[in-house]
Structures are given as C-alpha cells and as structure tokens.
Amino acid sequence: MTEQQTNREEQKKQTERLVHKLITAIDEFPDKANNYYDLGSLLTRLQDYAQAEELFMKALGIFEAKGDQKAQNLLNYGLGNLYYEVGKVDQAIKLYNKIDDKKLKADSYLMLAQSYSKKKQYKQVVAYGLTAHELRPEDPEIDQALGDALLALGEFKQAASYYDAILKHHPGRADTQFNRGLVAMVLGEPYKDYLNQARQLDLDYYTKSEKRIAEIEKTLQATQKPQNDK
Numbered sequence: 428m429t430e431q432q433t434n435r436e437e438q439k440k441q442t443e444r445l446v447h448k449l450i451t452a453i454d455e456f457p458d459k460a461n462n463y464y465d466l467g468s469l470l471t472r473l474q475d476y477a478q479a480e481e482l483f484m485k486a487l488g489i490f491e492a493k494g495d496q497k498a499q500n501l502l503n504y505g506l507g508n509l510y511y512e513v514g515k516v517d518q519a520i521k522l523y524n525k526i527d528d529k530k531l532k533a534d535s536y537l538m539l540a541q542s543y544s545k546k547k548q549y550k551q552v553v554a555y556g557l558t559a560h561e562l563r564p565e566d567p568e569i570d571q572a573l574g575d576a577l578l579a580l581g582e583f584k585q586a587a588s589y590y591d592a593i594l595k596h597h598p599g600r601a602d603t604q605f606n607r608g609l610v611a612m613v614l615g616e617p618y619k620d621y622l623n624q625a626r627q628l629d630l631d632y633y634t635k636s637e638k639r640i641a642e643i644e645k646t647l648q649a650t651q652k653p654q655n656d657k
Contacts, residue, residue, distance in 0.1 A: 445469065460490055460498030464505045471509045479509050500528035504535060516542045533562035533569075540572045552576035567593045571603060583610050601629035605636055612643050 449466040456462055463486035470479035483506040490498035507522035520542050526535040536559035543551035556573040563569060574589035590607040593600060601624075608621030622640070626633040 442469075442473065457489075460486065460495070460501050464501050467502075467505045468508070471505075471512055476509060476513055480506070483509065497528060500526045500531055504531055504538075507535075507538060511538060511542055511545075514545075516545050533559050533566070536562065537566070537569050537572060540569070540576070544572060544576060547579075549576040549579045553580070565592075565596075567597050567600065567603075571600075574603070574606060578606055578610060583613050586610050587614065598624070599628060601625045601632045604628065605633065609639060609643055612640070613647065 446466070446469065449462060449469065452459070452462040453466065463482060467479045467483045467486070470476075470482065483502055487499060487502050487506070490502065503522045503525050507519045507526075510516070510519035510522065520539060523535045523539045523542065526532065536555045540552045540555040540559060543549075543555065552572060553576050556569060556576060559566070559569045560573065570589040570593045574586045574593070577583075577586035577589065587607065587610045590603050590610065593603045594607065597603070604621045605625035608618045608625065610616075611618035611621060622633075625636075
C-alpha cells in the first residue's frame, strides 16, 4: 500500500469514527439540536445527501413538535446548505428566508446572496450582500459575493473596493486576485500582478477562468483602444 493509499484509509477511518461519535451524541442527548446539525452537515460534506436530508427532516419534525424556534432556525440553515450544495437553490432560498435567529442572520443573508448568484440575479445578490455586510463588515466571503456581483453588473469601481478590502487581509485568495485583475483591466489599471498571483496561488482555478481574460480583452478592443499594462 502506498503512502497516499494509507493516508486515504486513515482519513476514511477518522471520518467513520466522527460519524459514529455524532450518532452516539444524538442517542445520548436527543434534545440537543446541535448534534443533528453537526451530523447532517458532516454527511453533506461527505456527499451523503439522502441521509443528510432524512436526518435534517426528522430533526425538524422533532423540534417543530417541541415549538423550539432556535433549533428550527439552526436545522433550516443546515438543510438550506444541503439544498444549496445539490443545486436546489429555490428550496434553499425558502429555508434561508425562514431564519430569524440573530446569530444566524449574517450567515443566512450571505447564503441568500450566494444562492441568487447561482441564479445569476445579481441585483438580489447585492441587496442581500449589503445586508450581510452591515451585520459582519469584515467577512471576506461577504465582500467576495458583493465584488463578484458588482463585477457582473459592470460596477467595476465598486467591485474593486470590495476586492481591495479582502486582499488587504487575505492576499492568498486566488479568486479575489483573479477578479481584481479583471477589474483592473477594465479600469485601465495595472493588472498583471493580480493575474500572476492568482496563477501562482491556484493554477487549476486560473486555467478554468482564463477565458474570461480573453473575453474582457475582446470587449475592450471593440469599445476603445487597448490599454497598455503599466
């Protein structure tokens, strides 16, 4: 057995132990919503979507019968994340909109923004993103969602401000570096350093996204004289 196979086998055993631990926690403390949420979220990450959905639905039935709104908020959020993951975006949106727990509000607004991004409804992304930003102004995921939506809407200067806020503290994000480079191209700013950073940080991401550079260059050439990189 190779070292890679050994590592995979060990990871599999660790995951199985964690699943068993969470099942035991539910058996011992069936009134704790967090145990259901943690197991459902783990099953979602493991792509065991059918079991995750069954668990979340069962748990929601338990806590709805108890009238425990806090537990329902948490479980709706977990089930919403599952539906988001499998592409059932409209179902996810319905669940996120049910959440009224202050502690989950910023997260649910962010997920609403990301859900509308999947639907390419970027004005909705900005609306929910700004609401999430008010609650958690230094969250890079919220800034990224806003930057990407504004980029898609052609609001390049605004997009740049959100990307710059991220890169100030998180320069190792390939997606931010890449999209900031695209914005810089459109605005006639130096852009190659951003794109080079993105390439070095995540070559796969850069390769998959590279066609967007050509698209922007083509658009710029059609509308104005090409800007030389400074």
